[in-house]
Amino acid sequence: MPVIKAMREIERGTAEIIDRERIETLVRNYYEKGEPYRVKLGLDPTAPDLHLGHTVILQKLAAFQQHGAIVQLLIGDFTAMIGDPTGKSETRKVLDRETVRKNAQTYQDQAFKILDPEKTELMFNSTWLDALGADGLIQLTTQYNVARMLERDDFEKRYKSGQSIAISEFLYPLLQGYDSVAMECDIELGGTDQKFNLLMGRHLQRAYNVGKEQAVLMMPILEGLDGVQKMSKSLGNYVGISEPAREIYAKLMSISDELMWRYYELLSTLSLEEITEMKRQVESGELHPKRAKEMLALEITARFHDEAAAQQAKEAFDSLFKARQIPEDIPEVDLEPEIWICKALVEAGLEPSNSQARRDIKQGAVRIDQEKVEDDQLTLEPGEYILQVGKRKFARAKVG
């Protein structure tokens, strides 16, 4: 039964599904009659750098593609001007068309590391929202009322605590919902924080007699490397998918054991059974947790690079941390002779200031050719040295 199997894959790791029946019907229609269906994902073109948090949803889209879906990637070039009220009430900078286009291109390049380009359509919501006009917009606002709008978590909180809510923010969910009308999508994906907006699409599709109501599938928010807050670039706890293999690998190896299982569920393509089995082995002591983490890091690194690069990243990582060896390709700097050690560290880019360098030397964090530096007044004679600060900052210094 391919449908049952497909549904299991589709449901995996989801936070919530609204109208599961409909999804099953769509999948069944595909398998029985070969009819495709449309799955929408809206993207905000403000931050073109994708990280693992975004890939949770992208991978779900990829899963859909394997089961007959045409993915509609929607670039919210129009709505970007308003800004989704979720989160902080920052004033958005208005993006010009050129920037949006460029960001969209970057998005696409990155998204295609996961998605099948053959089954993906790229869309811009300015296409229909520009044409909506004032009357269309007013027409749209009549489809909803303030009381219901205030039901939205975020609005409710702010309203009760007396924080301001701009009228334009009310428009965001409406416009996002209207996108679904224009796109005639069957399913929309999003994070749990998007629930209100996603349901709006359902509501508006009915109001505008599209002839269908989109099912909604929500993915949980991926925790960042700290395991507490959501993964985001601004919090610095993210793994970017265009980062070098070594970075991705090292960052993944730094997560806690607990978080590792979460990542397995949401990011790995291993089946749920395999993951459960692995977890059992770790608990019984048959498998070292570090080993399990290595496999995860390898899998994900390979996804954005390739097997060989992942393997190399692992080796570099092992030699750096396990054997405390020096990595092969480290930055080189030329320094003048008799240079003061602190200054040398700053010039090599290992330290931000002489003072910081001095502090680190006092703490025994600085090494030259593996030897701990004790004297912060040291000057370097001509020659070649490996400078090191902490465990991971290295530079090769040519003095003279």
Added chain:
RNA sequence: GGUGAGAUACUCAAGUGGCCAACGAGGGCAGACUGUAAAUCUGCUGGCUUUUGCCUUCGGAGGUUCGAAUCCUCCUCUCACCA
């Protein structure tokens, strides 16, 4: 439009004339421990080639004072309440 409150280092936040480079918390960095981590403990967290010293910082510009993050004046910006 009126009234009031506020602006302090990466973030939150104490400090209301000298003991302030500025309490505390978070974050970050480093050391110990380890599995590379996480947790825990410890130290550091403005700059300066010489550090029981010097210089620059507490929204901006002036002023009072031997001495100002702290007092005064003006300016800029935020926020709250009332219209």
